[in-house]
Amino acid sequence: MNNIEFQGDKHEAYVRVTLNQHYRSVKEKRTGIVRPSRDGEFSFIEGFNFKLNPTQVDVSSLAFHVFQATSGYGRDKLIGKCVLGSYMFARGKALIQWNSAIANPMEQKQDWHTLCE
Known part of the structure; x- marks a missing residue:
């Protein structure tokens, strides 16, 4: 992951991955x-x-x-997100990677995706 814009001087991040079905977590x-x-x-x-x-x-x-980790009691700041899924949820590269993963479940594949807000 590159070209991430942070606020403040703490440059730490983590990713939360959520499996959704019918728009429900x-x-x-x-x-x-x-x-x-x-x-x-x-x-x-x-x-x-x-x-x-x-x-x-x-x-x-x-x-x-993708979240910027903050210290203390503040909420972590959302930097951006990406959704992979069927045609109902994704288009373009995200849909292609989803279809590839479903067709080849035991194969690992890495791909770059643009984060949106």
Whole structure:
């Protein structure tokens, strides 16, 4: 992940991954807090498994929310999000990656996606 704009001097981030079905959250997981490398890029190297019935593929999506971690009692700031899912939820590269993952469930694939707010 690169070109992330932070507020303040704390440059730490994490990703919350949510499995949604019919626009409703079913399961949620999150990465650990990551600091940028020397070249300023973030690498989230974690894997998550979600069990999904084949009959639920068309009504499911994965939402990736990137947050800036804050200290104290303040709320973490949402930097951006990306949604992968069926045609009901995603288009373009996100839809292509979703279809590829469903067609090849045991194969890992990495791809860059643009974050939106």
